[in-house]
Amino acid sequence: MNIYVGNLSYKAREAELKTAFEQFGKVASVEIIVDRRTHRSRGYGFIEMPNDREAEAAIKALDGKEFLGRALRVDASQSQGPQHFKDKMSRSRTTGARTGPQAPSTERKKPEEPRGGLLGFFKKLFTS
Secondary structure, eight states: OEEEEESOOTTOOHHHHHHHHHTTSOOOEEEEEEOTTTOOEEEEEEEEOSOHHHHHHHHHHHTTOEETTEEOEEEEOOOOOHHHHHHHHTBOTTTOOBOOOOOOOOSOOOOOOOOSHHHHHHHHHHHO
16 A cells, blocks of 8 residues: 655655554555755655555554654555546646547648747758
């Protein structure tokens, strides 16, 4: 079972988090999410525990418990499998509304104009 752990201290390390969850059973993986640009913790992470009973016990015991000076928020992680991707792709870009199957457009698209810069220069050079 995947477990979401929120309100983590920015000082928390994966090894410390793993130790806290290992009290309740085997921990398959631990990942603290970090910002790509700053490489600093974003304050949440995910734990994977193969045994659902052990995972449920860990969730009940650790939710709201203080860890490195902060009260943890521990809950079962929401799966974002293929259905999530399908839902995301079916939303309209302009309104956010769901869209159904659409008939192919009969309108011809105009060829794109060459862009400025180096790419535009080479397009003009080789297409003229």
